[in-house]
Amino acid sequence: MLRIAVVGSGPSGVYTAQALVQQQDVPGVTVDVLDRLPCPYGLVRYGVAPDHEKIKSLQNNLRAAMEHPDIRFFGNVPVGDGPRGIAPRRLLDLYHAVVYCVGAATDRRLGIPGEDLPGSFSATEFVSWYSAHPDAAPGGFVLGARSAVVIGVGNVAVDVARVLARGAGELHHTDVPDAALGALAESRVTDIHMVGRRGPSQAKFTTKELRELGTLPGAETLVQAGEAALDPAWADPGALPAVGRRNVEVLREWSGRPPAGRPRRIHVRFFLRPVALLGDGAVRAVRFERTVPDGRGGIAGTGEFEDVEAQLVLRSVGYRGVPIAGLPFDGGLGTVPHAEGRVLRDGTPSPGEYVAGWIKRGPTGVIGTNRSCAKETVASLLADAGALSARTPVTAEEARAVLRAAGRRPVEWPGWLGIEAAEAALGRRLGRGPVKIPDWAGLLSAARADG
Ligand SMILES: Cc1cc2nc3c(=O)[nH]c(=O)nc-3n(C[C@H](O)[C@H](O)[C@H](O)COP(=O)(O)OP(=O)(O)OC[C@H]3O[C@@H](n4cnc5c(N)ncnc54)[C@H](O)[C@@H]3O)c2cc1C
Ligand SMILES: NC(=O)c1ccc[n+]([C@@H]2O[C@H](COP(=O)([O-])OP(=O)(O)OC[C@H]3O[C@@H](n4cnc5c(N)ncnc54)[C@H](OP(=O)(O)O)[C@@H]3O)[C@@H](O)[C@H]2O)c1
Structure with missing residues (x-):
């Protein structure tokens, strides 16, 4: 059994989670996908232009991947510092491995x-x-x-x-x-x-x-x-x-x-x-x-x-990666230093820590590029599976209790479906298709109404 946390639910996070649960080499892998936002899909939801409906509809593929029974979503859970943030060292106590897929959020x-x-x-x-x-x-x-x-x-x-x-x-x-x-x-x-x-x-x-x-x-x-x-x-x-x-x-x-x-x-x-x-x-x-x-x-x-x-x-x-407190960061490149997806601390692979997507290779490449990037990282992680399984993190339920504690109130998958339903209802009221809710209060209240 390996329990993995994937931080970030953009394309690289979803492709990483999907590759982990679909592979046949290591049985019993489960994945919790964490995101600081209540909504999944990263830049596919918050970057791809609204008039590019065909590319936007890739959200349907990402949704199908996220609905795999061995993947769970915990939105509204920031990793890093801040009053609600979970520190990278703490996450390593909760999971056998953590894969950072946090993108490049700034300009x-x-x-x-x-x-x-x-x-x-x-x-x-x-x-x-x-x-x-x-x-x-x-x-x-x-x-x-x-x-x-x-x-x-x-x-x-x-x-x-x-x-x-x-x-x-x-x-x-x-x-x-x-x-x-x-x-x-x-x-x-x-x-x-x-x-x-x-x-x-x-x-x-x-x-x-x-x-x-x-x-x-x-x-x-x-x-x-x-x-x-x-x-x-x-x-x-x-x-x-x-x-x-x-x-x-x-x-x-x-x-x-x-x-x-x-x-x-x-x-x-x-x-x-x-x-x-x-x-x-x-x-x-x-x-x-x-x-x-x-x-x-x-x-x-x-x-x-x-x-x-x-x-x-x-x-x-161009975009630029943002450092996460407690995780190494190359300020020149705006990325996390890594070797084939293994996070490097002082030049040495840090057991249990991995990286994929824009925070790994910089802010270039289309959505599909993140699939091969995630595959490389997952291959490294699976190659390390023996050593990772020897680590002794807390149980799945204890880990999820930590995600739900300390002032955090995660939005889980039913909550996200509640947001989708509220956006469809808003669109109907306005005589439009689904219309996005633009503020934290609106998103969280929609998530709680149905979730
Ligand atoms: C404006 C724009 C338009 C684009 N349009 C297209 C397009 O039309 N077609 C195409 O193929 N490609 C497009 N791209 C490129 C594509 O969006 C990227 O290749 C892809 O999104 C990168 O994936 P990622 O998962 O690495 O990062 P992201 O998609 O940015 O996902 C990162 C996720 O991590 C979460 N996160 C960040 N920090 C934390 C934290 N501390 N704790 C928890 N979660 C965190 C974020 O909330 C986010 O959900 C576009 C890019 C931009 C910027
Ligand atoms: N529809 C799609 O498929 C789609 C949509 C959006 C984004 N994306 C992808 O997302 C990634 C990011 O796109 P992006 O447009 O942010 O970045 P980008 O492709 O790297 O383009 C950045 C642009 O900024 C210019 N630039 C950089 N520094 C500058 C400076 N100091 N002064 C003036 N110009 C400067 C660059 O010019 P120089 O070349 O001279 O440095 C370049 O023209 C790309 O891989 C892109 O393909 C894809």
């Missing part, structure tokens, strides 16, 4: 003047708001803004640019919380500038996501031909890897065409490095330095500057 910083001016937000904050994350800032993002700058050209930048460019009518059928939908309906944003510091062939977005920007009913995409052509691969993308080549091909279709008069415009800009956010009391523009390719995949500054008007700035330059 990377630009480190330039004006970054914190009112009107400047991380994409993480904006995504959390329209995804109804219970810790999200209350809103006010689009209030009074005509022009928005999105810094970065990855898939998250594309998501936030697209949500800004869609009318509220296009999001009505999604699970966007009602207050966010109302605010987006009031939006006066007409111009969205999505800006990369390098060239089109080096953008991080994928082609399907890029192409979708060109299909929005109320918006058009514009690319400045002269700017994009600074990229050495612009004229002849044939030698590029597939994604880069396809991206350049799409951008070339858009480049140089004049505005057609749609209500909103997405300007895809390149070779502009942000150097400051300008404004007195609130952001009014972003100052960029024009760059040129340095011939080695990087860029060099030119000393020429351009100010792009913005009352709203969304910094979308």
Whole structure:
């Protein structure tokens, strides 16, 4: 018998739990999945864009995995410090092994003047708001803004640019919380500038996501031909890897065409490095330095500057792991140091501690990438099964009593189903499909009503 705690119920946590209970090599493995939130699924619920219903529906696969009889869910249980947090050392007393799958919850910083001016937000904050994350800032993002700058050209930048460019009518059928939908309906944003510091062939977005920007009913995409052509691969993308080549091909279709008069415009800009956010009391523009390719995949500054008007700035330059008190952390990489998923303390594998997902390998990769990442970690854990089973943690019931003690009131699976039912009922009242509950009090009272 091995009792495992998986901390985090995003894709990496669910895939880890699933791999542990489906394997045949070590019999009698049971898994408790802990999450600081009352709701499971991590960024699939709180990151994947609401208008990407097909990817959102992956929640059904994750649900099927979580409903395995040897997996139990304990939401509203934070691991780490804080009055309700369980320390990693304490968790090791309760389980034969603990697998940390806590993701990368915060944003990377630009480190330039004006970054914190009112009107400047991380994409993480904006995504959390329209995804109804219970810790999200209350809103006010689009209030009074005509022009928005999105810094970065990855898939998250594309998501936030697209949500800004869609009318509220296009999001009505999604699970966007009602207050966010109302605010987006009031939006006066007409111009969205999505800006990369390098060239089109080096953008991080994928082609399907890029192409979708060109299909929005109320918006058009514009690319400045002269700017994009600074990229050495612009004229002849044939030698590029597939994604880069396809991206350049799409951008070339858009480049140089004049505005057609749609209500909103997405300007895809390149070779502009942000150097400051300008404004007195609130952001009014972003100052960029024009760059040129340095011939080695990087860029060099030119000393020429351009100010792009913005009352709203969304910094979308990547996510970053958050340290958990009592667990090793590599501050440079923003990850937990590990060898094939075994947590390293002072360079040595720490018996019983493992890691998977974004906190293991950094904030890159799509949902499916976490499946193979989890598999590697589970293989390491199973290889250690002999030593792990010799550990003598408390019984399953004693462990669960600890989860339920010390001011914690876990939301277990029936409680989560209660939240789902309450969101469906809220949607019916609003004449919509299920609508997410955006606050802790609402989530916890829905969980307790049915759970
Ligand atoms: C905005 C955005 C949109 C995305 N869209 C897509 C997409 O459309 N398609 C795609 O394939 N990929 C997408 N991705 C990538 C995908 O979401 C990630 O690959 C994946 O979610 C990473 O999984 P994870 O389990 O490591 O982390 P997460 O999904 O972040 O899950 C981590 C979980 O750990 C919990 N947790 C954190 N700290 C603690 C703690 N101290 N105690 C207890 N629990 C804790 C969190 O509450 C969370 O539930 C997107 C990413 C982002 C940021
Ligand atoms: N639909 C989907 O499949 C989907 C949706 C969302 C997210 N995701 C995945 O989630 C992961 C995270 O996505 P992400 O968009 O957050 O990160 P990302 O893909 O790493 O993109 C980050 C962007 O920020 C830029 N950047 C970084 N530092 C900068 C700085 N100081 N100044 C200016 N620009 C800077 C990067 O440019 P450089 O390249 O020049 O560094 C890059 O364009 C990715 O793997 C992504 O594919 C997938």
